[in-house]
Amino acid sequence: MARFSLYDEEFHPSPWQQTWQEFRASHIALVGLFVLLMFIIFSVFAPWLVPYDPLEQNVDGLLIPPSWQLNGTVSHLFGTDALGRDLFSRIIYGCRVTLGSSFILVILAMLVGVSIGAIAGIMSGVRSSILNHLLDALMAIPTLLIAIIIVAILGTGLVNSMWAITLALIPQFIHHTRTFVRNEMKKEYVLASRLDGASNFQLFFNSILPNMIELLVVQGTLALSIAVLDVSALGFLNLGAQPPLPELGAILADGLDVAYIAPWNVALPGLTIFLMVLSINVVGDGLRSALRKRVSH
Structure with missing residues (x-):
C-alpha cells in the first residue's frame, strides 16, 4: 500500500542506497555476499x-571419514586428521585465522597506502613522478613474490607473514x-x-575523502582476496602460520601426507579457501558493477 503524502515529493535515494539497489539486482552478488557473511560469522563466533578443541589430539580416532561416508560418524562432521x-x-578456526588476519592486514595497508597516496597526489613535480614510476615497477611484481622475499628477511611465522x-x-x-x-x-x-x-589537509579530508569511500571499499575487497590467497599460500609453504596453529593453508599442507588414504584432509580445506576467495571476488565484482551502473544513471 502506497504511503500517503500531503506534498507531491520525489524520493531521491542516497548514493549508498542507489549502490545497494544496483548490487541487490545481481543474484550472484547476493549469493556471494551471503557466503562471505557466513565465513565472517564463522570467524567471529568460532x-x-x-564442537572440539582444534588442537586436541585423539589417538583412538585417527583419520575418521566424514559423516557422509559409510564409516563416518556424526560426532566428527568433516572427519579427523592424522593426529x-x-x-x-x-x-572453522582456520577461517578465523586466515580471514581475520587478512582483514587486519588489509586495513593496515589501506591506512598507510591512502596516507602516502594522498600526499603523492597532492604533490607535483619530480618527486611525484619518481614515486609514480617506482609504484608502477613494484605493482608489476606479484604480491606473493614480494611477501616471500620479505618473509625470507624477517623470518617465518604468522605475524611476520602478515607484515610481509x-x-x-x-x-x-x-x-x-x-x-x-x-x-x-x-x-x-x-x-x-x-x-x-582550505589547506591541503582540509581539502583531502573534507572534499576528496568522502568521494573516495566507495573506491576504497571496492579496492579493499580485491585486496582482501589477494590477502587470503597469500596468507594461505605462505602457510602452505610453511613460511606463514606454523603448526599446530589452525590456518587453512597450514591445514592443507598437513593433509598432503595422508592425501591418498584420507583425501578429505586436502579437499575440505582447499574447498574452503576456494569458496572464501570466490565469495570475496564475487562481492567485489558486484560492487564495481553497481558503482558503474549508478554513475551511468
Missing part, C-alpha cells in the same frame, strides 16, 4: 561454534589513491575549496 584432531573445528603481505599490498593502495586524488584536484569543487582558503 569458539562457540566448534585425530576434528577437521570441522580446525577449518601488508608491505606488499601498500603500493596498490598508494597507486589508486594517488590517481584518484590527482583527478579530483582538477575538479571545480576542489578548486572552489582551495579558493576559500
Whole structure:
C-alpha cells in the first residue's frame, strides 16, 4: 500500500542506497555476499561454534571419514586428521585465522597506502613522478613474490607473514589513491575549496575523502582476496602460520601426507579457501558493477 503524502515529493535515494539497489539486482552478488557473511560469522563466533578443541589430539580416532561416508560418524562432521584432531573445528578456526588476519592486514595497508597516496597526489613535480614510476615497477611484481622475499628477511611465522603481505599490498593502495586524488584536484569543487582558503589537509579530508569511500571499499575487497590467497599460500609453504596453529593453508599442507588414504584432509580445506576467495571476488565484482551502473544513471 502506497504511503500517503500531503506534498507531491520525489524520493531521491542516497548514493549508498542507489549502490545497494544496483548490487541487490545481481543474484550472484547476493549469493556471494551471503557466503562471505557466513565465513565472517564463522570467524567471529568460532569458539562457540566448534564442537572440539582444534588442537586436541585423539589417538583412538585417527583419520575418521566424514559423516557422509559409510564409516563416518556424526560426532566428527568433516572427519579427523592424522593426529585425530576434528577437521570441522580446525577449518572453522582456520577461517578465523586466515580471514581475520587478512582483514587486519588489509586495513593496515589501506591506512598507510591512502596516507602516502594522498600526499603523492597532492604533490607535483619530480618527486611525484619518481614515486609514480617506482609504484608502477613494484605493482608489476606479484604480491606473493614480494611477501616471500620479505618473509625470507624477517623470518617465518604468522605475524611476520602478515607484515610481509601488508608491505606488499601498500603500493596498490598508494597507486589508486594517488590517481584518484590527482583527478579530483582538477575538479571545480576542489578548486572552489582551495579558493576559500582550505589547506591541503582540509581539502583531502573534507572534499576528496568522502568521494573516495566507495573506491576504497571496492579496492579493499580485491585486496582482501589477494590477502587470503597469500596468507594461505605462505602457510602452505610453511613460511606463514606454523603448526599446530589452525590456518587453512597450514591445514592443507598437513593433509598432503595422508592425501591418498584420507583425501578429505586436502579437499575440505582447499574447498574452503576456494569458496572464501570466490565469495570475496564475487562481492567485489558486484560492487564495481553497481558503482558503474549508478554513475551511468
